[in-house]
């Protein structure tokens with residue numbers, strides 16, 4: 001290990017440090033911000049720019065060669081990769097120590113989509129630091145569930161959600177099935193993140209950069225653009241199949257419905273509704289009254305449609 005030269009100057013917000021004098025008399029400089037040192041010359045006796053350094057109190061304290069990380073993305077994570085050819089392997093060249101989370105997200109895959117990371121076949125968490133060549137396997141949720149079952153990165157049992165403003169139909173479908181989904185068409189990103197944190201909800205969004213935000217613990221990016229397919233995706237991702245409870249939640253405000261006597265709501269009903277219907281539910285939030293009228297048939301058809309898709313999917317999985 002060689003001592004580095006003293007700090008020389010600050011240029012345009014960047015520090016410049018003379019690292020050493022080369023054999024041909026030229027000085028070698030390392031430039032960068034904070035710990036992000038970039039080699040601006042070549043190191044004598046080495047092939048190519050294979051050196052970066054971290055400096056503390058004017059001394060060279062560590063030396064990390066640039067190195068290559070090879071990531072294999074399993075399951076449907078290739079959805080997020082740029083490769084149109086379905087290639088699931090990505091290589092990243094790094095010049096400094098980097099967390100495995102940052103490297104994975106640099107490939108376009110949001111961390112809430114990752115349930116298991118293996119480095120040299122061993123599980124690590126998102127904070128694991130990469131500092132030399134490695135081969136990494138990255139798995140989505142519910143991929144090979146028996147593999148390192150105890151080392152999964154995503155929490156189980158999440159059943160409360162917040163959907164971004166573009167997923168109104170998904171939010172409505174999930175509420176129809178009885179799931180708790182906060183939705184406001186006009187919500188800003190910071191509002192989504194705030195409610196998500198306070199209520200410990202999973203964020204549903206097709207904005208991958210929002211999903212990569214550091215405060216996001218749980219979340220999902222619906223692959224399909226069809227609301228019914230998105231609904232099934234979310235149910236599969238968060239294992240919600242046993243919790244379906246249709247017609248228990250308000251489609252307008254997300255609050256729970258309660259059974260109510262006809263006499264209690266009589267004055268709010270249209271004349272024909274009073275005549276033809278006997279069973280009513282009322283929203284505990286906004287007061288909206290629900291009864292099994294014509295709109296009810298449409299909603300029931302929607303639920304049956306989703307259930308039929310689920311059954312078809314389950315049959316095809318059993319045949320594999």
Ligand SMILES: [Zn+2]
Pocket residue numbers: 250251252253254255283284285286287288
């Ligand atoms: Zn309501």
